[in-house]
Amino acid sequence: MDVDLRPVRKLRESAAARAAVGPILEAVCASPADLASLRVVCDWIQYKQNFREPVVGRPVGDTDTEIAFDLRRCGDLDPEHLAARVKQALSGPGDQPGVALEPWVTGRDSCIWRFNQLYWQALSGWEQATGREYEQSLPGGESDARNAEAARELILELFRIWDELAARRALPEELYILELGVGNGSQARTWLDEFLQLDRRHGREYYHRLRYLMGDYSPHVLDRARQAVAHHSERVSALVVEATRPSVTLGFLAGKAFLVYISNVYDNLPTDELASIHGRTYQVETQAYLAEDDADRIARQLSCRRDELVTLIDRLLRIGPELLSEASPGNCADPGQAVAFWQATWEALRLRERYVPLEGLDSYQITPTLTGEILRPLIEGDGDVRMHVSNGALGSFTGTLPLLHPYGRVQCHDLFLTSSQQYRTGFYGPGKYDGSVVNWVNGPLLQLVASRRGFGVEYTPFRQRPGSNITTLTAQARD
């Protein structure tokens, strides 16, 4: 029997975590499971809102089983209750009772991403119901994108590069800056205000050559951001951009962008997970479901039967809460009730998981232009590991790199792992941030992919807020 105790730091720091381990092993050993083919995995799931029961079973291929525990919550379970959970998890691993919302799918295709999309599309309704803006749900309570000092530093570095290029008559007429994921526009405003001031002092009139492009997939968000930079309107353009495929909209920018600024976008993009177990590579498949009790409770609130609930949820995800109240007034009398239904469903949403063997890394498509072959150095040859593929982030990142001018750079603040080893010692998602999904981004994979394209990637602690989980990625051409 393999026992994988991942949260090593917690085991040092937390008596509760340590105390949970003994009873877990007692319960597992007391179960009738074939211990020789059993993997026991213990995580510490830091997200209070997440997709996991404290104890879950997962089939590994056709023969083996993994049973996974959340140490944070298992410590609160009495031994009898824990044993019952273990028995249930092992009796039909991957088949916990509940109402399935979808068939088994890869992580990136799960309906949790439809919920995520709905959150950003119908944000105002969610915010109204919770009484707080989404920025307040971010760690630290605000966006990381409002720091004049950091903006000044970047701008002065740009001036240095532009001066050099100008000296060799190699400076383009138009100087492009791109921001992806513009939030409420405060980053753009700070940046442009600083730029204007510094340019006046610098005296080269770069401001008049500046083209600041704001890209976001939500026209609503773009409108809000545009208002924030109205006083720079001649320099700013707003474009609807699909984050995972920036080149579709921004192809014209190839080789021209001197700076691409991205903040807290990648951790919110769809991802698969792959695992290497006993030398074999597996894809993690998931299935979103509601526990029976939760499904019954929500169905009662909607005055519908349990079997009608799945249809209503699908309708909610297709048309949003506003229209749902019009389309199904018998279930949701007004938009407020529809939002309450959405929030209750989201809170109750869980994921089942199973490991499905992968027939060769090259047969796995990370993005339309990138095969799983690139994962080989990260996933093979170093023992068991389960990691995010960060498909959405990679799509965005690899689509962004070609936009850079030879002297351009990407700067990205996000939740990045900086070493593959971290996957062996911690839990990195998925979790829930308010109504959205969060996964840490596979930083070493981005680094590797960038390297194969001639870019160096550096990770540094986020200077604007020491001690935060945010890491800054800087990518620029090397050699």
Place this chain on the structure above:
Amino acid sequence: MVLLPTTVVGSYSVPEWLERLKTEYYQRRISAQHLTEINEVAIKAAVKDQELAGIDIVSDGELRRDNDVDYFLARIPGVHIPQRAKADYFDYYDAEVTRPLPELAGDKEGTDASTSLGLAADFRFTRQLTAKPVKFSFTGPFSLSRRIRDEAYAEPGELVRALARRLNAEARELAAAGADLLQIDEPFLAGYPEQVDLAVEAVNIVTEDVPVSWALHVCYGNRYARPSFEGHYDFLFPAVKAARVDQIVLEFARKGLDDLRLIKQYDWDRWLGLGVIDVKNPEVEAPELVASRIRRALEYVPADRLMINPDCGLRHLAPDVARRKLRAMVAGAAQVRAELGETTR
């Protein structure tokens, strides 16, 4: 030779499987002998592809090389490379010189095998594969020097000149092996336009007393299919006129044809290798587009001094894309040739 002869700049498409095998070698998982055999199979295929596409002057596709720099630096005596394993075959080594490069002993009539970089043997292998004329290219001393940490020379130009002398010896061997068209590639020069005089001086050291037709290729970089620099070819003129070469090979397809004016403005009276295929874009040009680019060039250069080639090496293009681009280039050149009413001169 036909009017408007078609050729390649040097490198040919490196398929993903070959990249992986090369990396296996640099991680010491396959032997040097196996890699040599793999490379030779790939070179045969590359030459065949060029012949089938109708290219008039072919190359070995530079398929033995890990990249445009290290293949040479790793062979030059006196260049120290502390770590020769690589995570990826295409990565650059960290190379250094800590004392002046050893000079070749004796006269300049030839080098002995122990100091040879082996380029003549590479050429001989390609020569026996085809009846077509062969172009053989190698990276020039200026660009090689940009990838070396120099702790040996008080004046950086001395390293460039020392490398040039080494390459001159190699060129003599190539000529002795039957090479008649050699090309010096300077992919880094565009990033250091203020050093063009030094680069030209070094080119002249390389070409000195080597009785072949010489080409000089200057582009804006093609590493990972991206330009390393931006700008215009203004920096090259008039300095390049002092280079003892018979042809300059420049990129125009990606950057546009505006810089053709320089050819006339500075009265360049030798051959021009006209880049008509964008090697950084997988979209295959129509023969008509190629033809239109050639016609435009003919406003500046007479047809009997115009050679038709891609902007740069094809290494980053997928094999099928590379083949189709070459066919389009050949077809475009044929169109213009037919319009000129002359097939041979």
